[in-house]
Amino acid sequence: MKFPKFPILHVWWDELCELVKDEGILIFVILLPLAYPLLYAMIYNNETQRELPICVVDDCMTDRSREFIRRVDATPEVVVAAHCTNMEEAQKLMRRRDVFGILRIPREFDMRLWRGQQAVVGLYSDLTSMLYYKVEYLAVINVAQEMNRNIKVRERQENITAREEELARWPIRFEEVKLYNPAGGFAAFLIPAVLMLILQQALCLGVGMSMGRSRERFRGLVIPPTRHYKNTLAIVLGKGLVHFMLFMLMGIYMAVCVTRWFGLPQLGHFTELLGFLVPYLLACTYMAIFWSSFIFRREDCILLFVFMSIPLLFLTGVSWPGASIPPFWKVVGTIFPSTWGANAYVRIQGMGASLGDCHREILNLWILAGVYFLLSCFMYMFEIRKAVGRTVLE
Amino acid sequence: MLTALKDIWKIARRELRGFGRRPIFLVIMILAPLGFLWLFTSMMSAGLPTKLPAALVDEDDTHVTRQLTRILGTMEETNFVLQTKSFTEARQAMQRGEVYGIFRIPKGTTEAALTQRQPVISFYTNDTYYIAASLLMKDMRKMSEMAGLAMTRAVMRAKGYTDSQIMGTLQPIVVESHPLGNPHLNYSVVLSNLLVPGLLMLVIMLTTSYSLGIEWKRDRQKKLYQMGRGNVAVIVLGKLLPQTVLYTIIFWLIDFIFYGYLQFPCQCGIPRMMLWGLLAVLSSQGFGLLLFEAFPGQMRMAMSACSLLGVMQFSLAGFSFPVSAMDAPFQWLANIFPLHHYFLIYVNQCLNGYHISYAWMNVTALVLIFLLPQLFAFRLKDAFLYKEYKA
Numbered sequence: 033m034k035f036p037k038f039p040i041l042h043v044w045w046d047e048l049c050e051l052v053k054d055e056g057i058l059i060f061v062i063l064l065p066l067a068y069p070l071l072y073a074m075i076y077n078n079e080t081q082r083e084l085p086i087c088v089v090d091d092c093m094t095d096r097s098r099e100f101i102r103r104v105d106a107t108p109e110v111v112v113a114a115h116c117t118n119m120e121e122a123q124k125l126m127r128r129r130d131v132f133g134i135l136r137i138p139r140e141f142d143m144r145l146w147r148g149q150q151a152v153v154g155l156y157s158d159l160t161s162m163l164y165y166k167v168e169y170l171a172v173i174n175v176a177q178e179m180n181r182n183i184k185v186r187e188r189q190e191n192i193t194a195r196e197e198e199l200a201r202w203p204i205r206f207e208e209v210k211l212y213n214p215a216g217g218f219a220a221f222l223i224p225a226v227l228m229l230i231l232q233q234a235l236c237l238g239v240g241m242s243m244g245r246s247r248e249r250f251r252g253l254v255i256p257p258t259r260h261y262k263n264t265l266a267i268v269l270g271k272g273l274v275h276f277m278l279f280m281l282m283g284i285y286m287a288v289c290v291t292r293w294f295g296l297p298q299l300g301h302f303t304e305l306l307g308f309l310v311p312y313l314l315a316c317t318y319m320a321i322f323w324s325s326f327i328f329r330r331e332d333c334i335l336l337f338v339f340m341s342i343p344l345l346f347l348t349g350v351s352w353p354g355a356s357i358p359p360f361w362k363v364v365g366t367i368f369p370s371t372w373g374a375n376a377y378v379r380i381q382g383m384g385a386s387l388g389d390c391h392r393e394i395l396n397l398w399i400l401a402g403v404y405f406l407l408s409c410f411m412y413m414f415e416i417r418k419a420v421g422r423t424v425l426e
Numbered sequence: 427m428l429t430a431l432k433d434i435w436k437i438a439r440r441e442l443r444g445f446g447r448r449p450i451f452l453v454i455m456i457l458a459p460l461g462f463l464w465l466f467t468s469m470m471s472a473g474l475p476t477k478l479p480a481a482l483v484d485e486d487d488t489h490v491t492r493q494l495t496r497i498l499g500t501m502e503e504t505n506f507v508l509q510t511k512s513f514t515e516a517r518q519a520m521q522r523g524e525v526y527g528i529f530r531i532p533k534g535t536t537e538a539a540l541t542q543r544q545p546v547i548s549f550y551t552n553d554t555y556y557i558a559a560s561l562l563m564k565d566m567r568k569m570s571e572m573a574g575l576a577m578t579r580a581v582m583r584a585k586g587y588t589d590s591q592i593m594g595t596l597q598p599i600v601v602e603s604h605p606l607g608n609p610h611l612n613y614s615v616v617l618s619n620l621l622v623p624g625l626l627m628l629v630i631m632l633t634t635s636y637s638l639g640i641e642w643k644r645d646r647q648k649k650l651y652q653m654g655r656g657n658v659a660v661i662v663l664g665k666l667l668p669q670t671v672l673y674t675i676i677f678w679l680i681d682f683i684f685y686g687y688l689q690f691p692c693q694c695g696i697p698r699m700m701l702w703g704l705l706a707v708l709s710s711q712g713f714g715l716l717l718f719e720a721f722p723g724q725m726r727m728a729m730s731a732c733s734l735l736g737v738m739q740f741s742l743a744g745f746s747f748p749v750s751a752m753d754a755p756f757q758w759l760a761n762i763f764p765l766h767h768y769f770l771i772y773v774n775q776c777l778n779g780y781h782i783s784y785a786w787m788n789v790t791a792l793v794l795i796f797l798l799p800q801l802f803a804f805r806l807k808d809a810f811l812y813k814e815y816k817a
Contacts, residue, residue: 056726064734074753081751100599127774127784132750148594155603160773161748162616165605166560177571182715186576188595203577204539205546206570208563211520213553218747221556254691297554331643331725335454335636338733339628342621342740343465351746352613353526353558356475358468374600375523384553385521 042260043270050242051274057245059240060276060281061407065282068230069346072223073294079217081167085113086133087122094142100153100175104135109171132158133168145183212297212383220297224382225350225374227286232316232370233341235279239320247328252326254415257423264412268321268405275317283309287381299384307387308376311397315369318404325411348374430660434721437653437664441637445668455633455669459626459676467688470614478558480527480566481516488536494728498529498569503561520552527551527562529569539577547573557613607691607777615690619772620745622680623703624765627710628736630673634714637665639725642815647723649787651810658806662799666711673711677703684775693779702771705792709764712796719802723813739763767791790816 051057053375088104090097105112113131116122121132136154142149148300155172157165181201189200213220246254255261287305291298327333347365354375357365377391379385387394445451448634480550482498484491504527516528528550538545549566551559575596582592608615641647654661681699685692692699703735714732721727741758742749760766767788774785782789 039709056730059730068734071738072741075738075756076747078555078751078753081748084750110466127778127780129784130754145598148591150594150598150600152600152602155601157603158773159605159608160770161745162611162613163746163748163751165603169601169603172601172603176601180598181598183598184595188598198680199542199544202544202574203455203542204565204570205544206574207546207548209548209550210553210559210563211550213556213559216556216559218552218556221554222747224554266592329643331636331639331729332450334726334729334733335450335632337456338632338737339625341737342625343462346469346621352469352617353475353555354523355477355479355526355558356470356472358471361465361469364558377555379521379523383521383552389518389521389647390523394507415433 039260039263039266040270040273043267043271046260047242047271047274048257050245051238051278054242054245057238057241060234060241061278064234064237065230065279069227069286069290069424070293072226072230073219073290073296075292076217076219076222078400079215079219081161081163082108083111084109084133084164084167085131086110086135086168087114087116087125087131088112089116089119089122089134089136091139092137092141096142096145100137100179101135103175103179104171107171107174109167126156126158132160135172139405148188150240172370208314212299219294220382222351223290223296224378225345225348227256227290228312228374228377229341229345229348229370231279231283231286232319232344232368232373233311233315233337235275235281235316236320236323236337237333239275239317240324240327240337241297241330243321243324244327244333245329248330252328253419253422255412255419257419261419262416264409264416267412267416268318268408270312271321272317272405272408275320276313279313279317282358287377291381297382300381304380304387308373308380308394308397309391311394311401312369312373312376314401315397315404316373318401318408321408322404322411325408325415344368344370344389345374347371350374350378366396367400367401369397372400429655430657433654433657433660434664434667437650438668440653441665441668442588444637444640445512446603451633451637454629455672456676458629459622459680462625463548463622463680463683464620466618467614467683470618473612473614474612475558475613476502478503478527478562479507479525480529480562481508481510481519481525482506483511483513483516483528483530485511485533486531486535487511487660490536490539491531494531494569494573495529497572498566501565501569503565504529517625520550522706525552526555526558527566529566605771607693607779610689613670614688616745619684619690619776620743620769621740622684623677623706623741623768624743626677626680627706627765627768628733628739630669630707630710631714631717631732631736632729633669634666634711635718635725635728637669638662638715638718639723639728642723642809642813643725645811645815647810656802658805658810661810662715662803662806666715670707670711673707674704674750676806677707692776699776702768702775705771705789705796706764706768708769709792709795712799715799716795716802717804719799722805722809724816735763739765742766743769743774745769764792764795767795 088101101112104110114125125131126134134156141151155168157168159165183195185200210216243254250256255267261267347361348371349357372393376390379390452556482495484495498504508525510516519525520528530548535545535547547570551563553559578596579592605611641650650661678700681696681703684690685696717731718728721815742756742763749757770788771785774780
């Protein structure tokens, strides 16, 4: 095939041909960004735990205790899967993982309520997942508060009019609003950050693979010893362009298709998303090119980059609140585009923020892109000199 | 028998010399797991995140609302970094990511409260930051509930009720919650306990297929085959035993730091956890070996499969989002991953201190994952004899 004349286009064309021919790279630059978002979205698609089985130990056996249990059973969060006669029996069910919580109503429950005293019900939660505790507590506390209001209004205070009753029930009304994630679910919270991380990691793996391959083929050099590979800028731009173009498509696929298919928050305007994706992917591309220069065997990059995904997810401050990350790790996080990228994306796409609202993140992404671009240039200058030196020796 | 042992020893020594020559190996095998240990334990050293930044929009600004906001300020999770009269300003701060929640007291709240016209206060949390939002929501909800109760209490005190009578009226039913095994709801206990061993297990899977595959890559598989006198079991044992020892030591070190130094709850004692650690190391090696046998001699494919599946096992283990809430195919898929079983054993033994018989299925699964590669050993043999590295 005939090569285009300009060095940039030549490098670009070379890299593109290499990429298409190499199934090892294709797995990471095509399959991974296409399939992984779908998998993750499917895993978390149910958003939250519903109908979690719990069991009940009702020592009281009165009308009121049964009402309490009925109301708990009716919540969307839990389902009363078993009635046990004593705690030992309930514990056995919990150990067998048939139920994930025990609700215990003591013998004196109803008696104390009639006396006008406080009655205590016990909730014992399995902590296999923090979410179990959260949904059980929410279900039981909601039922308790609702019944408390009824008891207060009907039995403890003498109210005359319906309005007075209503006021006694709710002296102050409150509204709780879950912004940007109405279901309060996992998918809408985790997937956007994961999407950005997938982009970065796939880029690192793809670039690392191709870099390692060059090193293997050209005896330790990252560039082929031909006359087209003499211009630093042409190499850096040409190589970067291939990956940048490809991942721009992937980025749009994630931000538009995946987001729409799984009903994730999509408040961002297309232009703003593009304005964010360009610096993010540039920063990721050149970071990948720079870090990959330390890879001498193509498989090494899998070893180096794969397990970084999980710590990087935590450094973004999306899953673990950024306000609680120690300063040292915050500084470590700043050198990775994913830290800024995930936050900016979550804000633009999830919260409808404008580019101006997250100018700090966008600015930092441009700075990172610039710094990694320069570092890549230095790296290639050094490599070209090495290549020239070697040809002279030979 | 003796010759087999000698061969294993010979191959193991060759492997150890290989480690010495490849610094990347030592970085990945030793520094990375210890780095993760440091990262996660120091990041979550607070246990439960506290004093999360929130905004307060007090449009009413009377002595009553100020008293309310002072009480709010004393809550554990909430830290009002922004006090303003404009909701727009607070919303913008939220979009910039400076606050996780907004507590809003609208104009006329005091007046409505004093004249018994049922005022409405509202709070907003940014649930794209899930943990922070859940914690703030808990605080704000409690506060709003208490604000209402405080008003009733004032009325009842004026009527001459005693405090116990008042409490019996305001809160007849009290829920006493007992999160079992981790009463302080320490997130570090939940997350570090799984993320650090999980990452170590991922590293084990990757290095298992890497260290086997590198023989094909350097075209030394035939030589290795001769060293092991054609016995695949001897070769695999010789290659992987040094890693088993190293990883087990690292796993035990993690156990000592978690349960000895950091005092994470451990109902079953450290020796028992060391046993499960050993089993986790072995089954992860089995998992890596199994994938290598699926793509015999093709290191890159085996490692790609390891990494794609290995990263997914964190989601499918079920410690953040429970497996029981996933769709059925994923519930089933979770069972092939060693981390999922290690996690359930950890919950059974360490967190809850139950008898191991309740987790026998998970123990069996780990043993099975460790033993399964035996069945496909013939594929390795084929690979040694006929397969070449494909660039």
